[in-house]
Structure formats: structure tokens, C-alpha cells
Amino acid sequence: GDDGYELWLKYKPVTDSSIKAEYLRYLSFISKSGNGEVMQSALRELQTGLKSLLGKNVNVKNAVGNKSGGIILRLDPSTDTAKLPEEGYRIQLSAGNIVISSKSESGILYGTFALLRHMQMQLSVKTLNLASSPKVRYRMLNHWDNPDGTIERGYAGSSLWKWYELPERVDPRYQDYARANASLGINGTVLNNVNASARFMSQEYIVKVAAVASVMRKYGIRTYLSVYFAAPKTLGGLPSSDPLDPKVRAWWKEKVALIYKEIPDFGGFLVKANSEGEPGPQDYGRTHADGANMLAEAFQPYDGIVIWRAFVYKADANADRFKAAYEEFVPLDGKFDPKVILQVKNGPIDFQPREPFSPLFGNMPKTPLGVEFQLTQEYLGFATHAVYEAPIFKETLESDTYVNGAGSTVAKVIDGSLHGHSRTLMAGVANTGSDRNWTGHPLAQANWYAFGRLSWDHQLTSDQIATEWAGLTLTRNQKAMEPIVKLMLKSREIYVGYNTPLGLSRPWMGVHFAPEPWQSRGSRPDWTAVYYHRADSVGLGFDRTVSGSNALAQYRPEVQQQWNNPDKTPLPYLLWFHHVAWNKELSTGRTLWQELLTRFYTCANSVVWMQQQWDLAKPSLDPQVYTDVAARLKVQHREAIWWRDAWVLYLQTFARQLIPKDFEPPK
Numbered sequence: 001g002d003d004g005y006e007l008w009l010k011y012k013p014v015t016d017s018s019i020k021a022e023y024l025r026y027l028s029f030i031s032k033s034g035n036g037e038v039m040q041s042a043l044r045e046l047q048t049g050l051k052s053l054l055g056k057n058v059n060v061k062n063a064v065g066n067k068s069g070g071i072i073l074r075l076d077p078s079t080d081t082a083k084l085p086e087e088g089y090r091i092q093l094s095a096g097n098i099v100i101s102s103k104s105e106s107g108i109l110y111g112t113f114a115l116l117r118h119m120q121m122q123l124s125v126k127t128l129n130l131a132s133s134p135k136v137r138y139r140m141l142n143h144w145d146n147p148d149g150t151i152e153r154g155y156a157g158s159s160l161w162k163w164y165e166l167p168e169r170v171d172p173r174y175q176d177y178a179r180a181n182a183s184l185g186i187n188g189t190v191l192n193n194v195n196a197s198a199r200f201m202s203q204e205y206i207v208k209v210a211a212v213a214s215v216m217r218k219y220g221i222r223t224y225l226s227v228y229f230a231a232p233k234t235l236g237g238l239p240s241s242d243p244l245d246p247k248v249r250a251w252w253k254e255k256v257a258l259i260y261k262e263i264p265d266f267g268g269f270l271v272k273a274n275s276e277g278e279p280g281p282q283d284y285g286r287t288h289a290d291g292a293n294m295l296a297e298a299f300q301p302y303d304g305i306v307i308w309r310a311f312v313y314k315a316d317a318n319a320d321r322f323k324a325a326y327e328e329f330v331p332l333d334g335k336f337d338p339k340v341i342l343q344v345k346n347g348p349i350d351f352q353p354r355e356p357f358s359p360l361f362g363n364m365p366k367t368p369l370g371v372e373f374q375l376t377q378e379y380l381g382f383a384t385h386a387v388y389e390a391p392i393f394k395e396t397l398e399s400d401t402y403v404n405g406a407g408s409t410v411a412k413v414i415d416g417s418l419h420g421h422s423r424t425l426m427a428g429v430a431n432t433g434s435d436r437n438w439t440g441h442p443l444a445q446a447n448w449y450a451f452g453r454l455s456w457d458h459q460l461t462s463d464q465i466a467t468e469w470a471g472l473t474l475t476r477n478q479k480a481m482e483p484i485v486k487l488m489l490k491s492r493e494i495y496v497g498y499n500t501p502l503g504l505s506r507p508w509m510g511v512h513f514a515p516e517p518w519q520s521r522g523s524r525p526d527w528t529a530v531y532y533h534r535a536d537s538v539g540l541g542f543d544r545t546v547s548g549s550n551a552l553a554q555y556r557p558e559v560q561q562q563w564n565n566p567d568k569t570p571l572p573y574l575l576w577f578h579h580v581a582w583n584k585e586l587s588t589g590r591t592l593w594q595e596l597l598t599r600f601y602t603c604a605n606s607v608v609w610m611q612q613q614w615d616l617a618k619p620s621l622d623p624q625v626y627t628d629v630a631a632r633l634k635v636q637h638r639e640a641i642w643w644r645d646a647w648v649l650y651l652q653t654f655a656r657q658l659i660p661k662d663f664e665p666p667k
């Protein structure tokens with residue numbers, strides 16, 4: 001059976017005989033220029049892939065002169081690649097050879113994976129001519145992995161990083177992780193949790209990190225660390241961690257120098273500061289910019305960066321958490337060192353199943369803003385709910401901020417094109433762990449895949465990516481792929497429907513899994529469910545218009561217009577911005593109460609539809625994968641009903657309405 005370990009790199013033998021004949025014409029040799037580690041990985045990948053796809057060992061020949069019939073990996077800064085950016089590649093037929101060219105070894109590696117992907121999909125090479133380059137420069141995973149091997153919000157086992165064995169033993173799995181990422185174009189990884197342990201700044205840990213980094217390097221991936229802002233005090237023994245204290249600045253400089261001694265291509269720091277109780281510059285009356293710039297200064301001699309997170313909010317029941325990041329960061333625009341990138345979560349609150357885009361996007365033109373997506377399903381049903389996330393990422397990326405007129409999408413903010421930034425970033429909180437199949441739910445592999453592909457090219461569609469992933473991972477059979485892709489594309493809407501329909505958010509606290517909309521006490525006044533949904537005898541939803549928190553004012557007028565009138569607000573966003581009366585008639589002709597019922601019931605039922613789609617594909621699926629997903633879909637159905645019932649029973653106590661006797665949700 002297929003245990004999922006090989007992900008989308010299965011390289012099953014090519015079965016189409018005419019296609020196979022085409023490929024065989026190019027297997028008489030591989031030639032390469034350049035001899036760096038990354039080029040060697042490209043060669044190794046190509047040889048392994050070809051062997052598995054076509055059953056041939058293809059040898060390296062240099063000095064091939066004008067021989068034809070081979071594959072040439074050409075590191076070429078001058079000619080036909082001149083117009084491509086550093087990591088871009090071109091794949092062409094030339095003089096009877098397949099030629100992959102790039103200015104960099106990483107580009108060759110990406111081109112190699114692209115060719116292998118093409119072959120896995122059994123596409124013709126007769127008119128091969130592919131050119132591609134990344135739209136975003138820093139394409140990275142963020143691991144929320146702790147030194148003790150646990151993963152914050154991880155649902156696929158424990159951490160991949162075995163700190164206690166390092167640096168002596170380097171688990172072979174690190175390399176498999178690196179190749180999977182490189183196959184998508186991911187070029188950075190932050191190994192440890194943003195709720196960071198100061199331990200990672202100790203020499204003991206730096207050498208462990210260096211051992212992992214030397215594996216990543218072979219695949220063009222740079223290693224980064226999250227830092228604990230108070231480390232100068234807790235680890236260094238200084239009296240403070242004040243970013244304006246020269247001793248503190250010197251401590252960080254020395255620390256960064258020590259890191260570069262062990263890891264010459266170290267990527268930089270990721271920082272969560274003054275957020276959810278983590279220490280930060282505000283502890284000393286300084287700003288986020290003071291903190292970030294101090295660290296940036298330590299990176300001046302090196303090619304590393306500081307990624308500062310914008311995820312902040314206060315423990316204040318009367319404030320609107322939605323507005324917090326904008327209020328703290330917009331006034332700092334223009335104050336950050338050029339080495340700093342601000343990393344903004346994909347929703348102003350958190351990683352909810354659906355959120356309006358963060359109003360920070362577009363409103364800090366002088367600061368490079370990266371986007372942070374969450375692959376791990378913290379709010380998406382952990383490892384028992386199938387939720388394909390590409391539509392979530394796309395919805396954010398395609399949102400129009402209108403800051404420079406229509407078409408000023410979030411994608412153009414983060415790829416730097418709107419405000420002319422070259423340090424651009426897309427980060428994904430990883431969903432990987434020690435589970436044999438990496439992600440727990442077999443379909444969750446698609447979220448890792450989709451993130452990687454979108455970080456390279458945000459114009460790919462959710463449909464394209466799902467089709468590609470399913471074809472590489474599950475089956476080549478077109479007929480079987482159709483229902484799988486349908487299931488994937490609808491899965492997010494279905495989850496939203498039984499979990500947080502119409503713009504509800506955060507009906508849980510603590511573990512973020514079980515329904516708890518009634519939760520009204522927490523360790524902080526804003527850490528309650530009722531803070532977010534605002535159910536009362538009048539209605540439901542958070543008023544963010546002028547009559548409420550006025551968070552809408554943080555958006556451009558064109559955006560405000562979409563959302564400030566409850567009669568015109570698209571239903572998926574309604575309760576994000578309005579407190580709506582239970583009996584208010586919505587655009588569907590149903591009252592709010594009826595619409596909620598309809599969505600809870602229809603979407604819980606839709607999990608049965610998902611099961612049916614999966615079953616349609618069964619004959620073409622590996623039995624182990626089929627059974628695993630089928631079972632998880634059963635759990636999902638049970639849990640969807642649980643969600644539906646919890647919400648309906650709870651909301652009923654406010655709405656004081658019954659479920660109509662003849663209530664039948666539309667099929």
C-alpha cells in the first residue's frame with residue numbers, strides 16, 4: 001500500500017507508450033555545468049526520477065560537444081536566460097536535447113523538478129518550452145516546533161527535528177523534507193516556534209541547527225530561527241533586553257556573528273514580540289521598529305533579514321482586536337530598516353476559516369509586507385476534516401485593497417509590485433510532523449503543496465493546483481480525478497458552513513477544535529467565544545461599522561462600500577461587520593435564523609456528498625489511502641453534526657425560535 005511518505009514525488013512508471021517513446025529519445029546522457037551542492041542535488045533528482053519513471057539509468061557525460069538525445073543542465077548567466085531572474089528557469093528543446101537553463105543552481109533544481117512533474121503527468125515533450133520564475137523572493141515554511149519535540153498547533157505527530165540526536169545524528173528524513181520543499185520552490189525554513197525558546201541562541205543549539213542547515217543548503221533552502229526577544233537577559237545574563245541599550249545591541253551582534261560562523265548562508269530571524277505575552281521592545285517603552293531595527297543592525301554584515309510579525313492585540317474586552325495590528329503598525333511605516341519585512345497574518349483576527357483581508361495590506365507602502373498563511377489546520381478541524389486551503393489563500397491574495405485604485409490586490413502588495421519592494425515574502429505555518437505521511441490527513445498534503453506552488457506563482461488557480469496535486473499523488477485516471485478535485489474545491493465552503501457560516505468567527509477557545517460558542521470566561525477578557533460572535537436577544541454578529549467599532553474605517557472607501565451596508569454585504573462576510581437581527585430577511589429570502597439553520601444543516605449533510613465523491617474514485621485509488629481518507633470522512637461527518645447541533649442549540653437560547661417542524665435543508 002501507499003503510506004504517503006513519497007508525497008507528490010512518486011514517479012510511478014510512465015504507462016502511456018507513445019509518451020514513453022518520446023521521453024526515451026532524451027535518455028542517452030545527462031550533462032551538467034557547475035558542480036555545487038545544489039547542482040548535484042538536481043542531478044541526483046533527475047537520475048532517480050528518470051530511473052523510476054522510465055526504468056533507465058542515465059549517466060552523466062561532460063563534453064558532449066554537439067551530441068543530441070540527452071538532457072542538459074546548463075548554468076548559463078549570459079544567453080537565453082538573460083531575461084530570467086536569478087531563480088528562474090527555462091526548459092526547451094534545442095539541437096535534439098532537452099535543455100534546462102538558469103542563472104543559478106537553484107534555478108536548475110527548480111527546472112529539474114518541473115521537468116519531472118511534466119513527465120509524471122505524462123505530457124508530451126514535442127514542443128517543450130517552459131519558462132518560469134518566482135514572483136516572491138522569500139518562500140518559506142514556519143515551524144511552530146518546540147525544543148521538546150512537541151509542535152504548537154501540530155496534528156501530524158511530533159517534530160521532525162530531533163534536537164537530542166543532533167548534531168551527531170542527522171535523520172535522513174531531513175533530506176526528504178528538503179527535496180519535497182524544493183520541488184515546490186520553497187527556499188526557506190524557520191525551524192522553531194515563534195513562541196521561541198531562548199535555547200536556540202545557545203552555542204549548543206546553534207551547532208545542532210547548523211547540522212540541519214547543511215542538509216537544507218543542498219536543496220537551495222536557507223535556515224532561519226525564531227528568537228526570544230528577552231534572550232539577552234535570560235540567556236546572556238544582561239540586566240535588560242532594551243533594544244536601545246548598547247550592551248543589548250552588542251549581544252545580538254555577537255550572537256549573529258557566531259551563527260554565521262556555523263551557518264554561512266543563515267537566513268535570518270523571525271520575531272513574535274509583545275504578542276500574546278511574549279516579551280518585546282514595548283517592555284522598555286520602545287517601539288516595534290526599535291526592536292526590529294536593532295536586530296537588522298546585527299545582520300548588516302550578512303545577507304540575512306529580520307522578519308517581524310504584526311500579530312498583536314491587547315487583553316481588552318472593550319477594544320476590537322480586528323483593529324489592533326493596524327493601529328500599532330501603520331504609524332511605524334517608514335521607520336523600519338530595509339532589512340526588515342513585516343509578516344502579516346492572512347486575517348486581521350487570526351487564521352479563521354474565512355476572514356476579510358488584513359487592512360494592513362496596502363496601508364504601509366514604505367514597508368515590505370509579507371503574508372503569513374497557516375497550513376496546519378488549527379481552526380480547520382485538525383487532522384479529521386478535509387479542507388483544501390488554496391481557495392482561502394487565493395481569496396486573500398485576490399482581495400482588492402484599492403490603495404492605488406482598482407486592481408491593487410493583496411497579491412500585488414506582497415509580491416512587491418504595488419509599492420516597488422524587492423524583499424518579498426510568503427510564509428506558511430507548516431503542517432508537517434513525524435507521521436509517516438507527513439501531514440496526518442492524507443489530503444492535507446495538498447495544502448503544503450498548494451502553499452509552495454502559490455508562493456512561487458500566486459496566479460495559479462486553486463483548481464489547477466488541486467488537479468496537479470491529485471494527479472501526482474493519488475491517481476492518473478482522469479475519471480477518478482474529477483470527483484476528487486470537486487471534493488477538494490468545495491471542502492472549504494462546506495467546513496465554513498457547519499463551523500462558522502455567514503462570517504462568524506472563533507467559536508472555540510483553548511484547543512481550537514471542539515465547539516464552545518458558549519465559552520464566556522477565559523484567562524483574558526478577549527479570550528472568550530462570546531467576545532467574537534456577540535450573540536444576544538436582538539441578533540448575532542460583530543458591528544464594525546461607524547455605529548460599532550468602526551474597524552471598517554481602516555479600509556479604503558471602495559472596500560468600505562462593499563461591507564458597510566448590511567443589505568449589500570456579501571453573505572459570507574455579513575456577521576464580520578454587522579450585528580444582524582434574528583428575524584432580518586436576507587438576500588436569500590430567509591431570515592437570519594433560517595439562513596443559519598439552512599447552512600448548518602446543508603453543510604453538515606454535504607460531508608456525505610464528500611464521502612460519495614471519494615467513493616467514486618475508489619477503483620483507481622491505492623487501498624491504503626482510500627481507507628484512511630474514507631475513515632476520516634466518517635469522523636468528519638460525525639463532528640460536523642456535533643458542530644451543527646452545538647451552534648443551533650446555543651443560538652436558539654438567544655433567538656428563541658424553533659427549528660420549523662417541516663424544516664428540510666436544500667439538498
Ligand code: GCW
Pocket residue numbers: 144152153194195272276311350351
Ligand atoms: O492563533 C494563535 C495560536 C497560537 C499561536 C499564535 C501566533 C504560535 O493559537 O498557538 O502561537 O496564534 O500566531 O502567534
